[in-house]
Amino acid sequence: MEHLISAVETPDYEGFNQSLKSGAELLLQIPKNKTIRVIGHLDADGICASAIMINALIKLNRKYALTTLPTITEEILSDVVEDNEEHIIFVDLGSGNIDTVGKxxxxxxxxxxxxxxxHSTTNYENITQMNPHMYNIDGSNEISGSGVVFMFTQYLTDNKNTEMSRIAIVGAIGDIQERDGFKKLNNDILDIAIKNNLIEVRKGLKFFGVQTKPIYKLLQYSSDIIIPGVTGSESGSIHFLQSIGIDPKTKNGWKKIADLTEDEKxxxxxxxxMKRVVKSGSSSSDVFTNSYLLIGELDDVPFRDAKEFATLLNSCGRLNKASIGIGAxxxxxxxxxxxxxxxxxxRKELVNALNWYKDNANTDRVIKKKNCIIINAEDEVIPTIIGTLGSILSKSQDIPPNTFILSLARNHDDTTKISLRITGNPDGINLKEVIESIIQKINHGSSGGHSFAAGAVIDTDKEEEFLKASLDVLESIIIEEKI
Ligand SMILES: [Mn+2]
Incomplete structure (x- = not known):
């Protein structure tokens, strides 16, 4: 693959498009009587990518079979792919495991x-890989898996998969590629969605669930907009609304943003x-965010706002119901x-997980040290939400800033899933590196993630060794107080 060792650092959009175009031509050569196996990643972006691919295959009258996977391993792959299947499309995964796939x-x-x-520069003759990184295009924020598949299917269907541009936007948001707007290729896809009357962009308050939740709940649970006495308090949130002359209730229930008059808004x-806590370096515009609204959806359903849609798809993946998400x-x-x-x-599972934590906070399942909390849920919290539990705790006002939250829960296959988060917003801490160093210390398992959220998988019988190494590593990290 010459482009991988190319010295040219500038993004080669033309080359990327060309690779998608010739990939599409190759796919169209598959005889129509053959079943094509689509294997997609089990997160919101992967679910969107699978749906976009399938929508195109349906249009082309192709037979397909579908699988959604959290990760690729040799065992899983040999299980999933039937002997008589010759053609396989990986969407939103594969590039990190190209050698396993090739083998x-x-x-x-x-x-x-x-x-x-x-992850590999080996060229496999039977694999057609299409990935923006091969053309110096930043796949971590310029385009998502769904975006790549969307562009590909436009070549495949002669630009007739346009309605799925809205789903490509949902996927990109699911992969957190929207930060005060989109970049480059994502923006091109958004333009298509806007031009075709599929998505409208509005500035709105930076609350999650702004379409579907009562206003007092938005105030109570907001992690972006902090108002003393209001954030975290149900009665505080209700009083806040009353104090500015907004009745928190309607005749039939609780008022949502859509129920407000322009004046009240x-x-x-x-x-x-006026009242929120201003973090250093932020401005009044930080209370606002872009909302990407799907045209044709009712205001109070989670399909209306792309962010809520992506959350809903993630929840499908986490409860192992990806096919429902794809159908949606x-x-x-x-x-x-x-x-x-x-x-x-x-949501019930999340509440169960939080309750389990509260009930066990003072038992030996929760180890509390000066700068870390280690939670071993074993099989009492489902492993797909252990990271979310960690994220919620990392935003809790009850835990001091700069506290690592390391949580473990067991998968069904004798492995244990681990997630690492941290409270506050410390500078210079990269959680991906932290967990990597624990994994290196025990010389077992695999890790990944980002600076602000990371995870690992180990064999369950290595839990004890892992916990010991974690304490060594975490307690040795000293985070300087921000002044
Ligand atoms: Mn993705």
Missing amino acids: VLSNKKIFVLDHHQL KRLIATII CLNDKKMKEMAMQNLTDY
Whole structure:
């Protein structure tokens, strides 16, 4: 692969487009009677990417089979792919495991559409890999897995997969590629969605669930907009609204943002800007965020706001119901209803996890040290939400800043999933590096993630060794107080 060792550092958009175009031509050569296996990643972006791919295959009258995976291993791959299947498309995964794919599926014709970092420079004759990183395009924030698949399917269908541009935006938001707007390729896709009347962009208050939750709950649970006496307090939030002349209730229930008059909305925003705690370096515009609204969806459903849609898809993945999420992306009414039920179930699981933590906070399952809390849920919290539990705790006002939160929960296959978070917002701490050093210390397991959220997987029988090494590593890290 000459482009990998190319000295040219500038992004080669033309080259990337060309690779998608010739990949699409190759895929169209597959005989129509063959079943194509689509293997997608089990997160919001992967679910969107799978849906976009399938939508195109349906249009092309192709037979397909679908699998959604959290990760790729040799065992899983040989399990999933049937002997008689010759053609496999990986979406939003594959580039990090190209050698495994090449080894296990050496007699298959493979397409990899991914935006994750490349992990190997080996060229496999049977693999057509399409990845922006091969063309110096930053796949971590210029385009998501869904975006790559969307661009690909536009070549595949002669630009007739346009309606899925909205799902590509949901996927990019799921991968947190929207930070005060999109960049480059994501922006091009957004333009397509806007031009085709699929998405409208509005400035709104930086609350999660702004479309679907009562206003007092937005205030109570906000982690971006902190108002003393209001944030974290139900009665404080209700009183706050009453104090500015907004009745928190409607005739039938609790008022949502959409129920406010323009006047009330202005009053709410002005008071929030006045009363909130201003973090250093932030400005009044920090209370606002872009909302990407799907045109044609009702105001109070989680499919209306792309951010909530992505959360709903994540919850499908986490409860192992990716196919419901894919159905919802394909706009199937029944599947959308099921996806909403799944979101309710997921929230219940989260509440269970938080309750488990509260009940066990003073037992030997929760180790509390000066700068860290180590939680070993074993099999009492489902492993797919252990990271979310850690994230929620890391935002809790009850735990001092600069406290590591390391949590463990067991998978079904005798492995243990680990997540690492930290409270506050300390400078110079990279959680991915921290967890890497623990894993290196025990010389077992694998780790990954970002500076602000990282994780690992180990064999369950190595838990004790891991916990010991964690204490050594975490307690040796001294974080300087911010002044
Ligand atoms: Mn992705």
